[in-house]
Amino acid sequence: MPSRLVLDTGPLITLARIDCLDIVGKLPYEFLCPAEVRRELDEGEAAGHPRVAPGWLAVRSLSSPLPAAAVIALDEGEAAVIQLAVELKAGIAVIDEWKGRRAALAAGLEVTGSLGLLGQAKHRGLIPAIRPLIERAVTEGVRYHRDLVLAVLRAVGE
Numbered sequence: 001m002p003s004r005l006v007l008d009t010g011p012l013i014t015l016a017r018i019d020c021l022d023i024v025g026k027l028p029y030e031f032l033c034p035a036e037v038r039r040e041l042d043e044g045e046a047a048g049h050p051r052v053a054p055g056w057l058a059v060r061s062l063s064s065p066l067p068a069a070a071v072i073a074l075d076e077g078e079a080a081v082i083q084l085a086v087e088l089k090a091g092i093a094v095i096d097e098w099k100g101r102r103a104a105l106a107a108g109l110e111v112t113g114s115l116g117l118l119g120q121a122k123h124r125g126l127i128p129a130i131r132p133l134i135e136r137a138v139t140e141g142v143r144y145h146r147d148l149v150l151a152v153l154r155a156v157g158e
Contacts, residue, residue, distance in 0.1 A: 025056035034080035
């Protein structure tokens with residue numbers, strides 16, 4: 001994985017729901033998000049959702065406005081994640097939603113999501129197992145495709 005990761009709102013919320021923000025923050029990467037993602041998180045907090053503001057997450061502004069076509073096809077946060085990753089040559093976008101993942105791949109980026117970050121945490125010995133975290137995420141209302149869960153569990157030896 002490249003040393004810079006650009007995160008979308010969804011993975012940050014998922015990691016917060018399962019109390020894994022601190023664990024992921026110990027991974028040896030520079031974690032960035034566009035201002036649009038920070039705004040989505042702040043709007044969620046204003047609507048009564050828990051605050052998601054890990055100290056390891058740096059907020060960056062885009063160097064140019066989002067293209068209208070990108071915002072039509074994706075939500076603003078996802079479009080901004082892809083643009084920021086391309087602008088910074090970060091190489092990897094952390095997006096859970098399939099539409100955003102496909103758009104990031106089409107833009108030439110590597111893609112991972114909340115499960116990929118948890119896999120990295122297990123690989124580095126920061127957590128003993130992923131299965132209980134996936135079960136907790138599902139209990140919290142996060143939806144993963146069954147095949148994705150099976151592939152991740154197989155990849156980490158669970």
